[in-house]
Amino acid sequence: MVDLPDRRTNFVDWYLAVVEAADLTDKRYGVKGLNIWTRYGFLARRQLDAVLVREIEATGSEPVEFPALIPENEFAKEKEHIKGFDAQVYWVTKGGLSELDVALALRPTSETAIYPVFALWVRSHRDLPLNIYQIVNTFRYETKTTRPFLRVREIHFFEEHTCQTNEATATDRVRSNLAAFRRMAETFGLPYLSIRRPEWDKFPGAFYSIAFDIPVGGARTLQIGSVHHYRENFSGPYGIRYEDTEGTQRLVHQTTFGLSERLLGAIVAVHGDAKGVIFPSSIAPYDVVIVPIPSAETRVAVLGAADELADRLRRAGRRVRLDAGEERPGAKYYHWELRGAPLRLEVGRREAESRVASSVDRLGRKGRVAFDTAAVDVTARLAEFDRALGERARSAFQASFAVARSLEELAKAEHVYLVGWCGSEECGHRIETAIDGALLGVPEDGLPLDPGTPTACIACAGSDGVRWAVAGQPL
RNA sequence: GGGACUGUGGGGUAGCUUGGUCCAUCCUUCGGGGUUCGGGACUCCGAGACGCCAGUUCAAAUCUGGCCAGUCCCA
Structure with missing residues (x-):
């Protein structure tokens, strides 16, 4: 598709x-x-x-x-x-x-x-x-x-x-x-x-x-x-x-x-990933999507159970989307994964009978959500999902920085760089020319890496007043 | 501001060089019927496009000009 x-x-x-x-x-x-x-x-x-x-x-x-x-x-x-x-x-x-x-x-x-x-x-x-x-x-x-x-x-x-x-x-x-x-x-x-x-x-x-x-x-x-x-x-x-x-x-x-x-x-x-958007639960238009999986014989029971689950969650303040459309379940999974829904609950014959829904979050982690404790269970799952999503973003964030020690290194433009900078405008512009981008400035509270104390300006090699600055290519 | 390129159903495309074989290809989408339903179903029927305006020509999606929209590069 x-x-x-x-x-x-x-x-x-x-x-x-x-x-x-x-x-x-x-x-x-x-x-x-x-x-x-x-x-x-x-x-x-x-x-x-x-x-x-x-x-x-x-x-x-x-x-x-x-x-x-x-x-x-x-x-x-x-x-x-x-x-x-x-x-x-x-x-x-x-x-x-x-x-x-x-x-x-x-x-x-x-x-x-x-x-x-x-x-x-x-x-x-x-x-x-x-x-x-x-x-x-x-x-x-x-x-x-x-x-x-x-x-x-x-x-x-x-x-x-x-x-x-x-x-x-x-x-x-x-x-x-x-x-x-x-x-x-x-x-x-x-x-x-x-x-x-x-x-x-x-x-x-x-x-x-x-x-x-x-x-x-x-x-x-x-x-x-x-x-x-x-x-x-x-x-x-x-x-x-x-x-x-x-x-x-x-x-x-x-x-x-x-x-x-x-x-x-x-x-x-x-x-986002190869399947599409991933919304943190606070931003998702629907933080829970329920996909019923009916068959000819179980249709009424399954849809009834899905309805009940949706209703319980809505009353607990969740933004629930019950996808009762005629597409097959697999098509719906792709649909909501593309749109970034954080948590999907599946209700088929087994779930309707046991009153325990299957859950899959947008990072692919599976679990179960009992109807009777759905509000609490879903809140816990979403909190865990948000935590893991933030964690994932943080590792990617840290991996995207590197320290550059020479203007030639900057020119490779493979990372966002931390550079020693003496603070002069002239050196600033030389750094910008080297990376074909911008000297974003000096970080206000904390660096993404721990590169120690800067010793020399990457442009003039001077050591007076040198601080770590960030150089990159703004979109 | 200067330059290059592009524009075909809702989305993506074939056709354009060399005008006619095009009431425009294929995928997707959309509407309807039937069989289905635990990771993108199948099948039958149907819908939907040459950016706009001129020009050239017996004949224009195809060539020319202007306009509109968009993309990229440079200042």
Whole structure:
């Protein structure tokens, strides 16, 4: 039926085939980079968003939603920012038949939509901290090749924007975001690296940027999120001030935290296998799929038992899909394996009689689930499945890094590399040229390997201020 | 922004060089019937396409031009 390209030798083709075959997206809309969220893909996205919402709200952030259009004059206020996004902005210049007096930008991100309003909302130190987030669509005119979930022109975007009293409390917020992302990624079973971007590669307008990167084969990496400290870079131009306890007017220090549907692409890319997608249980549209196996004589009993099992699990809060279609059982197995269902329960004559279903998780491990204790048994199986999935991802993650000691080694681009780096921009660019990619920066908390203390810069051989940095080829 | 290439049912393809043998091949998919049902069933009947617009020609899926969409490479 569906034959996927080989994942090992032909990763990109495998990815493109699997997201369509698993019915996560339909890219036949006819406009580059604008893809359709299918029913199944939408359900996965909704699960993913629920995790983001849960974790960010646990850190005291509250939801808002700002308009999608930003007036040109506001958009242009922060100079670095506008320069960084200039080439990627869609503009609305007409209303009906007439030209607009002030052109409207379709948000590529929402700083410039939100910050003029922050200036109205923030008056006193009592208004701080101000932590808000929104999940909205943003638009970026990508000129490179677009790929479902990984690089699109209409982006499903999570963005937190905060105002803090000073640089130190803003730094605390950054740390809190890093911790929140650690919990999100753990739920998804996604190992990643937090990396402080070099000066020349930080977010336009930021004081510094910390990004989350994952390896996706060879030297290739994928950025799946970022946290930025803006200091007063935006609050200055937008006039976001508060009166402190002494009666002095001060500018707020700001931070942002951005994630997108790339996370869904990363989950597909990292966990998937030759049979298709593998969803961690928290993301799967259906965390349990029940396949009845009827025969002419046992049909009524088997379907009745499957129904009962589905009902028990649903009442326990599971997202159950009872696949009672007319296809043969084997066809259904392939169907749900392709779509990444974490746990399959089979109910045939034997199971109906014994009231114990056979279970197979998406990693192929078999077990039994008694009807009477189904809710508890399934919860345990899914927890074990998530653990094993995360474990598997972690080994692959570690195996994808290597230490490079020379620029020639980098050029092979077989791994994502740890390199000694003196911190100079010149050496940074030499490293980037060598790997034909990017110097992602210095890891923020912990390395994937234990290479000891770096002794020399890979580019200039100097030993002053050398630290381990990560070099790769961003997708 | 510059260049190269591609476009045939829902998906994948054959046919294109050398116009006619094409009311378009094969696989899959979809609808209906029957026999089946513990890892991708079989069978019978049926459905579905030459990206769009012009041009050349007795004749265009095939040649030419423009447009649209997509892919890849370079800036």
